[in-house]
Amino acid sequence: xxxxxxxxxxxxxxxxxxxxxxxxxAITISRALNKPALVTDSLRQRIDDAVRQLGYVPNRxxxxxxxxxxxxxxxxxxxxxxxxxxxxxxxxxxxxxxRGYQTLIGDTRYAPQxxxxxxxxxxxxxxxxxxxxxxxxxxxxxxxxxSADIPTVHMMELDDSGxxxxxxxxxxxxxxxxxxxxxxxxxxxxxxxxxxDPRTIKRGEGYRAALREAGLYQPHREIAEAQPSxxxxxxxxxxxxxxxxxxxxxxFCNNDDLALGVMFECQRRHIAVPQQLAIAGFNNLEMxxxxxxxxxxxxxxxxxxxxxxxxxxxELMAGRQPDSTTVDLGYKLLVRDST
Amino acid sequence: xxxxxxxxxxxxxxxxxxxxxxxxxAITISRALNKPALVTDSLRQRIDDAVRQLGYVPNRxxxxxxxxxxxxxxxxxxxxxxxxxxxxxxxxxxxxxxRGYQTLIGDTRYAPQxxxxxxxxxxxxxxxxxxxxxxxxxxxxxxxxxSADIPTVHMMELDDSGxxxxxxxxxxxxxxxxxxxxxxxxxxxxxxxxxxDPRTIKRGEGYRAALREAGLYQPHREIAEAQPSxxxxxxxxxxxxxxxxxxxxxxFCNNDDLALGVMFECQRRHIAVPQQLAIAGFNNLEMxxxxxxxxxxxxxxxxxxxxxxxxxxxELMAGRQPDSTTVDLGYKLLVRDST
DNA sequence: CTGTTAGCGCGTTCAC
DNA sequence: GTGAACGCGCTAACAG
Numbered sequence: 001x002x003x004x005x006x007x008x009x010x011x012x013x014x015x016x017x018x019x020x021x022x023x024x025x026a027i028t029i030s031r032a033l034n035k036p037a038l039v040t041d042s043l044r045q046r047i048d049d050a051v052r053q054l055g056y057v058p059n060r061x062x063x064x065x066x067x068x069x070x071x072x073x074x075x076x077x078x079x080x081x082x083x084x085x086x087x088x089x090x091x092x093x094x095x096x097x098x099r100g101y102q103t104l105i106g107d108t109r110y111a112p113q114x115x116x117x118x119x120x121x122x123x124x125x126x127x128x129x130x131x132x133x134x135x136x137x138x139x140x141x142x143x144x145x146x147s148a149d150i151p152t153v154h155m156m157e158l159d160d161s162g163x164x165x166x167x168x169x170x171x172x173x174x175x176x177x178x179x180x181x182x183x184x185x186x187x188x189x190x191x192x193x194x195x196x197d198p199r200t201i202k203r204g205e206g207y208r209a210a211l212r213e214a215g216l217y218q219p220h221r222e223i224a225e226a227q228p229s230x231x232x233x234x235x236x237x238x239x240x241x242x243x244x245x246x247x248x249x250x251x252f253c254n255n256d257d258l259a260l261g262v263m264f265e266c267q268r269r270h271i272a273v274p275q276q277l278a279i280a281g282f283n284n285l286e287m288x289x290x291x292x293x294x295x296x297x298x299x300x301x302x303x304x305x306x307x308x309x310x311x312x313x314x315e316l317m318a319g320r321q322p323d324s325t326t327v328d329l330g331y332k333l334l335v336r337d338s339t
Numbered sequence: 340x341x342x343x344x345x346x347x348x349x350x351x352x353x354x355x356x357x358x359x360x361x362x363x364x365a366i367t368i369s370r371a372l373n374k375p376a377l378v379t380d381s382l383r384q385r386i387d388d389a390v391r392q393l394g395y396v397p398n399r400x401x402x403x404x405x406x407x408x409x410x411x412x413x414x415x416x417x418x419x420x421x422x423x424x425x426x427x428x429x430x431x432x433x434x435x436x437x438r439g440y441q442t443l444i445g446d447t448r449y450a451p452q453x454x455x456x457x458x459x460x461x462x463x464x465x466x467x468x469x470x471x472x473x474x475x476x477x478x479x480x481x482x483x484x485x486s487a488d489i490p491t492v493h494m495m496e497l498d499d500s501g502x503x504x505x506x507x508x509x510x511x512x513x514x515x516x517x518x519x520x521x522x523x524x525x526x527x528x529x530x531x532x533x534x535x536d537p538r539t540i541k542r543g544e545g546y547r548a549a550l551r552e553a554g555l556y557q558p559h560r561e562i563a564e565a566q567p568s569x570x571x572x573x574x575x576x577x578x579x580x581x582x583x584x585x586x587x588x589x590x591f592c593n594n595d596d597l598a599l600g601v602m603f604e605c606q607r608r609h610i611a612v613p614q615q616l617a618i619a620g621f622n623n624l625e626m627x628x629x630x631x632x633x634x635x636x637x638x639x640x641x642x643x644x645x646x647x648x649x650x651x652x653x654e655l656m657a658g659r660q661p662d663s664t665t666v667d668l669g670y671k672l673l674v675r676d677s678t
Numbered sequence: 679c680t681g682t683t684a685g686c687g688c689g690t691t692c693a694c
Numbered sequence: 695g696t697g698a699a700c701g702c703g704c705t706a707a708c709a710g
Contacts, residue, residue, distance in 0.1 A: 061465060
């Protein structure tokens, strides 16, 4: 029956409508909803009823404007096609949502330029916190971040620059997996990488360091492909590698997708795994436990990374200092039948 | 130098700051940014410079409040671990971002209750449009949608209730794949499903219809598991199926994950594929072309669905009527060596 | 425990 | 082509 027609607006139910309905002031409704403890039980009951009855949905824009807090957290990951990041996102949501934060997901497609664009756009939402993957933001993005001055935690990698981060050492994990292959007696170990992001590159450095230490590093056993990683890519890269280094006795694939592609291609070529060629992957996809043979790989704590990073961010957003600026969650070698 | 300290606020650069810097009024800055044509070239140049120099980032909350348009679109998908939805999301972003819309992604985890919760939360952002997966919203969610009165397009499935939707017939695709197996001469065709979402169920109905038509339907060849689908689940379900129907000559797996698990398990059991047992999947994961044998499956137009749905939403948000309320994008049988 | 006042940053509306 | 006033819906700050 209200006649007021403010603008063309779709006249959503507002706090004032609820207030009028209940017969109290708007601020009381606001409090009942946000800090229920500050309101009488009976009043709160009536308010809750009215909210339900009227179908009131708070307006986040208004809340954000008035309170200078958006209750939103931006998370930028390089890919959604990679189970690693999907699991991390799930952990983040599981951690932040119960605390009243909405997660805004951005997929940078491994492109610093896209990351910058997304960041610029998402900053318009006034996020209370930001979760980033790695440290490879471009200059513009770094400037944006600095001047936005919003609590930020970096995931997946570690460094000692004082930035908050939760992850594990990519270098060490690459080194350890290579070391494991050496310990098993493999001497001509190849390395296959695609999608040359910073973490891939660091794992490659770990591989190189281990082989150099053993006096066994040979550049022609290494192939790095800038194209995205995929099973098909793994098959192609095996072909390429065997052309230039036919005598490899093991291959460290920078992730499980590639490793699976290599394994399937070996089946086609009747190369016995691991007898003629051992295969190791990275990241431990669910599937990797089920192939024949099961794939040796590195389990990375992606869910834990999301949890811990989100909790660290929660601390920062609350204005507290986390116990430590860097959290190393480690990794685990899963030695299975493919090596 | 400004002394005004309005509240505790972090004093971000605002339109007014830019205006002061350039020496014009705030509204002019606003126009220069949103409708550049309405402002002199030289002025616009100066404004752009100032914006860059000051690092001005628009405040979406304020814009949204003042204009009653949020330039945000909410997209709800049941899973991010499924390449299908990830590809659809990519298409949506590719379509909407250039048109000035930010995509807000929600993962419902195949749970209508979670979908309702997410919807409720995301409605607070005042989205200009909504993209949903399927039609299985629960009552509360449907009520929310109705009273929000926001343009909405449903993806993946088709119906004729008048709701806007873009997808393909799940029933038909399940029917067609089964029909194809029948045509190849298979007579004792099993069906494996996990994660019993509505689309899975409809494909199962297609399977049943085709077999009934041929007089070959036998309930004991069908296993439906409510747990999420995975490669490991495929291996387990094969075991279960072979117990109750050891003489199956083909299996229709409701998605490629399951099919891969079945294939790997067959390798372990030395069951020759397709000679002893044919395997078909659904959705065409990248990997499915590379296994041994390559997997017969159904290619679904997931990227196109995202594109077309986003474009339809764009029409609706612009206040126009799309040409048609329903768009059927079809599917394609990919018959490969596993059948 | 509840109400009053004021203002967050921007765009709409109507002037000029 | 540019500007002034006003208000979007909500909450901080202070009263009472």
